[in-house]
Amino acid sequence: MTTDLDRLLLIRHFERALLDxxxxxxxxGTTHTCLGQEIVPVALAPLLGPRDHVFSNHRGHGHYLARFDDPAGLLAEIMGREGAVCDGVGGSQHILREGYLSTGVQGESLPVAAGAALHLRGSGALACAYIGDGTWGEGAVYEALxxxxxxxxPLLVVVEHNGIAQTTPTSLAMAGDIGARCAAFGVRHAALPADDVLEIRDRLAPLIASVRDGAPLVVEFAVNRLGPHSKGDDTRSGVADLRDWYREMVGVPGFADADARARDRVESVVRDVKARPPSTWGQDSADPRLLHGAKP
Amino acid sequence: MRVVENLNHALHEVLAADPRAFLLGEDLLDPYGGAFKATRGLSTRFPAQVVTTPISESAITGVGAGLALCGDTAIVEIMFSDFVTLAFDQIVNFAAKSVSMYGSRVPMRLIVRLPTGGGRGYGPTHSQSLQKHFIGVPGLDVYEMSPLHDNRAVFAEMIAAERPCVFFEDKILYTKRMHEVDDLFTWDLTGGLARVHVDTPPDCVIIAPGGVTHRALAAMRRLLLEQEIVCTLLVPSRLHPLDAAPLVAVAREARSVVVAEESTAGGTWGAEVAHALHRELWGVLRNPVALAHSADSIIPTASHLERAVLLTETTIYDTVLESLK
Known part of the structure; x- marks a missing residue:
């Protein structure tokens, strides 16, 4: 059985493998890793059902791996190899699969998620959109809210507030704060720390239940981006001193074994995918996996 | 029947045929029924399918794309096509790309309706013809309303294609009558291409989108009566991707070809059409395909100034004469 720790470690080692x-x-090309932000999608995973639609962003590998236990499909997508989720056409930040969609333009997904939520309204399912603190610079966010x-x-907006947009700290990009912006629209806002999977679930479960009844919600997680924005472009100092769940868990019983398992699994996936032939783009075929068939 | 009534019927048919078809836009609700009355009666008959929205062109287009992604049919009205620039990201980077950027084809039934064009004194930001900005976007079809094409068939075609479409509606057409053509000419419709002609082989072929139909016909009348110049007018319903073959077949027999559109100069649809014809008919055409369009200018408000800038019957008349020299 896959545990939360297994998922966290899978994402951590997957992202490290990408940088390697x-x-x-x-x-x-490029890729944006979610190192340090793994807890958010792992905590949310069991709170979201198969009929819920998830909209991810440019930093979405963790979102994908928390929903689908498919590191090989994702790596093949990023490397353009056979077995890629989207034939290698979309790459790291444009993925579509069974009610899951990521796209690479900031703020663009929120109106689309609102459209999906309109489709789902009354069905008990919801649309969940992951955005960052930097996304709040886009007007589309406010139109959608x-x-x-x-x-x-039934729209759940998950904000992974890592305090930095590429190289720009939030203090240079955001006047006021996210909670006040939500309040202006009468949209509920909850700010949560991102350091305990079970606590997050306890706090969120009732809130998400009400989202399904048509009360939109913005959940803001304080997270640390431990990696660069993209590849090796980090201009920050002191990144090594940022709090990291991984470092804190070293020594916890069972951690070392789980860590080794995840590392081995990712290494094996990398070997497997690297050995595959290039992906083929079957342009005209409609793939039934892509149909968002969750009719209310 | 007036064009706006035909359009209204088409929208009624779409919503009646599919309870999961939605119409979104600003000020659509009865009794107002939309700025140009194209949506009159729809919110009364289909209250669950007609959604009035705030002034948020980007979001309502994105919502339409989200509905389309989930398998619904979404028709979005942008009150003036000038404001579609606010939805450019949703159309170009999301809806059009989603059809193919995920590897396999994703059906998207999204139609963005765009009341378009000048001639009504609305000034520089409410009078433009922005078709050219959507030509050549992979995955996006560009249609234009025409008095010769039944909107019910055009909407059925756009929906069946399952690709995002922008549908330009020249505002001047709304009050014109459907299928009303000068007695001098006969017309027919083959596939999506309308042809207006006399029984003699043409000296000049005029290719124009639907909004230019009446100006082209007026120019054709004068050319015939005053100059004994015979023209055939071709009006495609879908401007892009363009099915050039039937245009080539007609143009091959003529002494000249003019593409007329209301767009301002530069990077026009006509230039794209001309290129397609030049590729096929190089060495056959006697002269380069000539372009008739509005001036390289903003569109002024005062009617005498607006007339001086916009494509008119006279622009087409003069361009045809010049093309035959």
Whole structure:
């Protein structure tokens, strides 16, 4: 049985493996790792059902791996190899699979998630959109929040507030704060620490239940981005001193075994995917997996 | 029947045929029924399917895309096509890309309706023809309303294609009558292409989107009566991707070809059409395909100033004459 710790470690080692592959020149383009932010999607995973729609963003590997136990499909997507989730066309930040969609433009997904929530309204399912603190610079966020409140949409907005947008600290980009912005729309806002999976679930379970009844919610997690924005572009100092759940868990009984298992699994996935032939883009075929069939 | 009534019927048919078809936009609700009355009666008959929205072009287009992603049909009205620039990201980077950027084809039934064009004195930000900005976006179809194409068939086609569409509606057409063509000419419709002609082989072929139909017909009348120049008008319903083959077949027999549109100069749809014809008919055409369009200018408000800038019957008349020299 896969535990929360297994999921956390899978994401951690997956992201590390990506940076390693980049350093060796074995990856094309760029990628945004979620190192340090793993707890959020892992905590949310069991609170979201198969009929819920998840909208992810540019930093979405953890979101994907928390929903689908499919590191090989994701790595193949990022490397453009056979078995890629989207034939290698979308890459790291454009993935679509069974009610899960990521896209690479900041703020763009919120109106789309509102549309999905309108589709789902009354069905008990919800649309969940992951955004960052930097996303709040986009006007589309406010247009969508307004609609969510006006139309009582089952929309859950998860903010991974890591305090930095690429290289710009939030203090240079955001006047006021997210909670006050939500209050202006009459949208509920909850601020949670991201350091305990079970506590997050306890706090969120009743809130998410009410989202399903049409009360939109913004949940803001304080997280640390432990890696660069993209590849090796970190301009910060003191990153090594940021709080890291991984470091804190070293020594906890069972951690070392789980850590080794996850590392071995990722290493095996990397070996497997690297050996695969290039992906093929079957442009005209409609893939039934992509149909968002959750009719209310 | 007036064009706006035909359009209204088409929208009624779409919503009646599918309870999961939605219409979203600003000020759509009865008794107002939309700024140009295209949506009159719809909110009364289909209250659960017609959604009035705040002034949020980006979000309502995104909501439409979200509905389409979930398998619904979404029609979004942008009150003036000028404001579609606010929804450009949702159309170009989300809806059009989602059809193909996830590897396999994702059906998206999203139609963005765009009341368009000048001639009504609305000034620089409410009079533009922005079709050219959507030409050549992979995954996006560009249609234009026409008095010769039944909107019911056009909407059925756009929905069946399962690709995002922008549908430009020249505002001047709303009050014109459907299928009303000068007695001098006969017309027919083959596939999505309307042809207006006389029984003689044409000297000049005019290719124009639906909004230019009446100006082209007026120019054709004068050219025939004053200059004995015979023109055939071709009006495609879908501007992009363009099915060039039937245009090529007609243009091959003519002495000249003019593409007329209301867009301002530069990077026009007409230039794209001309390129397609040049590729097919290089060495056959006697002259380069000529372009008729509005001036390289903002569109002024005062009617005498607006007339001086916009494509008119006279622009087309003069361009045809010049093309035959």
């Amino acid at each position: 592959l980049f350093a060796k020149g074995e990856l094309n 307004n609609l969510a409140a006006l139309w009582s949409l």
